Amino acid sequence: MQTFPSECRLKNRKEFHRTLNDGIKIVCSEMVLVAQRIDPNSEPAAHTRLGLIASKKVGNAVVRNRVKRNIRESFRILKEDIEQNTVLKGIDLVVIARAKAAQVKQGQMQSALEQSIYRLVKKMNPKSS
Numbered sequence: 007m008q009t010f011p012s013e014c015r016l017k018n019r020k021e022f023h024r025t026l027n028d029g030i031k032i033v034c035s036e037m038v039l040v041a042q043r044i045d046p047n048s049e050p051a052a053h054t055r056l057g058l059i060a061s062k063k064v065g066n067a068v069v070r071n072r073v074k075r076n077i078r079e080s081f082r083i084l085k086e087d088i089e090q091n092t093v094l095k096g097i098d099l100v101v102i103a104r105a106k107a108a109q110v111k112q113g114q115m116q117s118a119l120e121q122s123i124y125r126l127v128k129k130m131n132p133k134s135s
Contacts, residue, residue: 016057038102039122060103080116
């Protein structure tokens with residue numbers, strides 16, 4: 007069984023570039039989170055989609071893949087909470103791993119992603135604070 011289905015992923019270059027160029031950016035020591043509505047003129051999509059970027063600055067291929075697995079697992083755990091939040095419904099998220107992400111355990115990665123998403127909600131909806 008696939009736990010991270012195709013409809014929850016950013017798949018092509020155009021989707022990544024649209025999110026990176028027009029999105030809201032949240033920076034922390036482990037990652038940079040960039041978020042953008044899938045289509046601002048339409049109804050919110052059913053799924054929040056995730057794209058991952060890990061450059062060679064993070065480490066070799068083994069390290070980069072481990073970091074991406076940790077981020078993906080953290081997103082999977084937080085996905086239900088993300089999709090229940092009306093501000094975050096139907097957005098594309100791109101997570102850019104930073105060099106420090108290679109030394110972080112899965113629980114710490116989940117905490118960092120959760121804090122970044124909390125900051126994103128405050129930034130996207132300033133009236134809620």
